[in-house]
Amino acid sequence: MSYAPFTAAARQTAQQLAGISRTLYERGWMPGTSGNISVRLPDDPSRALITASGRDKGELTARDVVEVDARSGRSSRPGQARPSAETSIHAAVYRVTGARAVIHSHSPYATVVAHRVAARDAVASLRVERFELLKGLGLKDPAAMELPVFPNWPQVQRIAEDVAAHLTAGGEGPPGLLLADHGITAWGDSLGQAKNRLECLESLCQLLVLSRSELPVSRA
Template structure:
């Protein structure tokens, strides 16, 4: 089912918003080429979400480049010529395990650099973040510090998604963001604007970690 065939003005508006946010992320250098993906729960439905199509240039994305999927499973509601993002299963894992209403995955440079330093090839780790004023932007119960998970960049994306669902399903105080080793950062929120704001806070924190040469402190999950 094409996103434009979903009835209701709100669906059209969400398609436009997803395309606009994708172009913004591209212009900032956070979604170079066809990288990255964005999704949001579809208003007026219990179990559906819109996600950016696979293989599309994020700087030229339009409202027509969205795919309707089941929010719990990632299955395409009705096949079309578009393919849902290859990382759809990570988005749906977050929809199942958290209260996320919108999810944004980007390859912003500083967060990706930190993901390269903090990640392991064969096991998930936790990256300790503390004393940063911008942690207040994440809506944490205790903004003094948090541990952000860093998942291995396994070739099998559903394997990453399974670990994401397991961690966030069992960790009540986990931050609304994660890293994938050598790959990038994902953040989420009650809507696209909040997810973007959280990304901005974390990218700035990662910039300080990188520029100042601050030590990266991790532990195994």
């Protein structure tokens, strides 16, 4: 894609996005072409940059991102590469939460937890409490959280609709969610904050797995 129409701020943002992608790849959280990252443009938050579909996250550069409408997920520039297949989920988070960055990864412990606790056709809820890392999520009450776990429907738009409905009804929930057999999505006011929250959520899932205790789950 050509950078000519992009502002200097957008080019810098694309480079930051690509750098985080490579970091998460090196951790084993975005193997191959899996995972996706988006961020609202600093000079126009109605638009966002997101990783293009099918790109190797370990080799991602600023040229491997595309521009979309932040609220709809539709491509906003002709002739671009195809946006990530999960762009509609990012757009759902942006519409409801006002976040400025969203990261989805296939980090191993979150994926294992999502595999264990997910319901087949309804949103499940995983209660996490007492761990000090909860304080890293910006929760109103950092003593505990109910982490939603969504079915991984083959139709991504259906997942996005579930996410939007849950976030709209859920009030002050955690800045993240799990997808059955699929991984974790986290968001924040910046790429840095979204990455930090992703790390906290993955570490909390790791602690739950290592504790070998029964996972406290409720299902709708």
